[in-house]
Amino acid sequence: MHISDGVLPPAVALGGFVVSIGSAVWSVRRTNPENLPKIAVVTSAFFVASLVHVPIGPTSVHLLIPGLVGILLGNSAFLSIFLGIVLQSFLFQFGGITAIGANAFMMGIPALMAGWVFQLMKGGSLGRYVLAGALSGALGVTLAVVFLALLLVTGGEDFFGVARIAMVAHIPVIVIESAVSAFTVSFLYKVKPDLLDDSLAAVRMP
Amino acid sequence: MICLRSGKSKLGEFLLLCLVLTVMVAFYVKAYGLDNATASSATIEGASRNEKGSDETCERLAVLLDQQKAQLLRETGQLKREIAALRDDLSKPGVKEIFAGIGYILGLVGVAFYFHCRRTQGRRPEGDEAQLK
Numbered sequence: 001m002h003i004s005d006g007v008l009p010p011a012v013a014l015g016g017f018v019v020s021i022g023s024a025v026w027s028v029r030r031t032n033p034e035n036l037p038k039i040a041v042v043t044s045a046f047f048v049a050s051l052v053h054v055p056i057g058p059t060s061v062h063l064l065i066p067g068l069v070g071i072l073l074g075n076s077a078f079l080s081i082f083l084g085i086v087l088q089s090f091l092f093q094f095g096g097i098t099a100i101g102a103n104a105f106m107m108g109i110p111a112l113m114a115g116w117v118f119q120l121m122k123g124g125s126l127g128r129y130v131l132a133g134a135l136s137g138a139l140g141v142t143l144a145v146v147f148l149a150l151l152l153v154t155g156g157e158d159f160f161g162v163a164r165i166a167m168v169a170h171i172p173v174i175v176i177e178s179a180v181s182a183f184t185v186s187f188l189y190k191v192k193p194d195l196l197d198d199s200l201a202a203v204r205m206p
Numbered sequence: 207m208i209c210l211r212s213g214k215s216k217l218g219e220f221l222l223l224c225l226v227l228t229v230m231v232a233f234y235v236k237a238y239g240l241d242n243a244t245a246s247s248a249t250i251e252g253a254s255r256n257e258k259g260s261d262e263t264c265e266r267l268a269v270l271l272d273q274q275k276a277q278l279l280r281e282t283g284q285l286k287r288e289i290a291a292l293r294d295d296l297s298k299p300g301v302k303e304i305f306a307g308i309g310y311i312l313g314l315v316g317v318a319f320y321f322h323c324r325r326t327q328g329r330r331p332e333g334d335e336a337q338l339k
Contacts, residue, residue: 033322040315044308051299083314087307092299 001064001148001170002088002103005096012154017101020082023108027078035073038195039080042072046084050094054172061173066107067140068181070115071133072195077111078104102151110143122196129196130186137181141174142167 008016031039045065052063070077082104088094095103114136121132149163188195 033319033326036315036319036322040312043311043315047307047311048304051304083311087310091303091307093297 001061001144001166002085002095003099003106003148003151005098007096008099008102008151008155010098012151013098013102015101016099016103016105016151020101020104020108023078023105024082027076027082027112030075031079032076035076039073039076042069043080043084045069046081047087050088050092054176056169056172061169063173063176063180064107064141064144065137065177065180066111066144067114067137067177068184070111070113070140071118071136071181071185073111074115074119075112077115078108081108081111106147106151107144110140110147113143114140126186126189129189130182133185134178134182138174138178141170141177145170 046069049065050062053060054063066077066081069080073080085095085104085107086100089097089100089103117139118132118136121135122129123132145166146163148166149157149159152162153159185196
């Protein structure tokens with residue numbers, strides 16, 4: 001799902017970098033430094049998750065977990081995903097180096113949105129938490145696909161065509177991710193609910 | 207031999223010599239002479255057959271060459287498939303890259319956490335404290 005080198009026009013790639021670095025700075029300012037170990041673990045999970053392949057016919061798509069990253073990290077999610085994308089690009093050659101900005105934008109903003117949706121939807125009971133988790137997980141991937149189609153439009157592709165193909169290819173991923181998010185949320189609710197209580201309030205770094 | 211030398215039997219001596227010579231000749235014929243005999247007979251006999259047989263041998267050789275070529279093509283095709291699979295395997299991220307990435311993440315976040323701790327604890331490095339004393 002990561003965009004490779006040479007697909008996007010230079011203006012879009014550069015714009016992607018600008019937006020991503022700006023969002024990363026925003027995310028850093030809103031990071032509670034006490035959460036840094038949690039951020040490290042979730043970033044590692046995001047980094048490795050793309051190795052889990054789901055075969056679709058002749059090819060395969062891979063797991064993304066922007067939704068889960070958003071649920072667990074809240075406002076720090078963009079930082080985590082930016083770091084994950086940079087390392088994936090350099091070490092795994094997933095996505096081109098010039099497309100890092102666009103890829104981070106494509107994954108990071110849906111993660112933030114999924115996190116916000118989770119914080120808004122979560123409630124008192126386990127069932128509501130699990131439902132919120134599943135919805136956020138599915139929303140994360142869906143929005144990522146939409147953003148992918150938007151970015152590819154700038155390269156001259158037909159938006160609805162690309163969006164339809166990408167969505168159809170990622171339906172198994174959406175199902176698996178909502179299940180994974182739901183299970184994770186339910187497990188954390190029972191074991192350590194504090195991890196899910198990421199406050200929406202901004203934490204400005206001094 | 208000794209009793210033969212006693213003079214009585216020059217005939218015996220002669221007969222013994224003939225026996226030895228016969229054995230040697232028989233040995234020689236068995237080792238070398240027979241081949242020559244069969245080879246020469248083959249060439250004599252086969253001269254008449256060779257003109258008809260050369261066409262058959264040519265056809266047989268052509269068939270064998272075709273079979274060999276097909277076998278080699280199969281094997282090189284197999285090798286090319288294996289090379290493509292190997293190239294594919296090499297391009298996949300391995301355990302090395304996973305550990306590298308996790309190391310980078312933990313390292314960078316660890317450094318950030320260290321500076322945060324320094325700021326909140328307000329601790330000076332050990333060297334400065336020693337100098338202050």
